[in-house]
Amino acid sequence: MLESFKQWLLILLKTGPIAIGGLVGIVVVGTLLNLASYRNKLGPVILPIPSAEIIGREYLQAVTQENRNYIAEDEKCVQGQLLQDIAKYGGTEVRNVSVVTEWHSGNN
DSSP states (O other): OHHHHHHHHHHHHHHHHHHHHHHHHHHHHHHHHHHHHHHOTTOOOOOOOOOHHHHHHHHHHHHHTTOTTSSOTTOHHHHHHHHHHHHHHTTOOOOSOOOOOOTTTTOO
């Protein structure tokens, strides 16, 4: 029992400095990358992902214009909802659209 404990302690003593060194290395590299991006004159990088507001407006436009091809046929669940919305609201006139999104809701 004592011998087994000594073996585990020896393993931990050997791997501890490696783990700590790896963590310090990750922190240093992250800090350097952060400083490099901070000093970059191009500004922040913005990914070309459409916002929830844009997607909502496009969906509403597809419903009111009765565009059944807005969602691909292989997305049966979402296309079914689109067809239901078109049947209910298709061809209506919409004024003063306001799209509200919540931060940290997965829709930003």
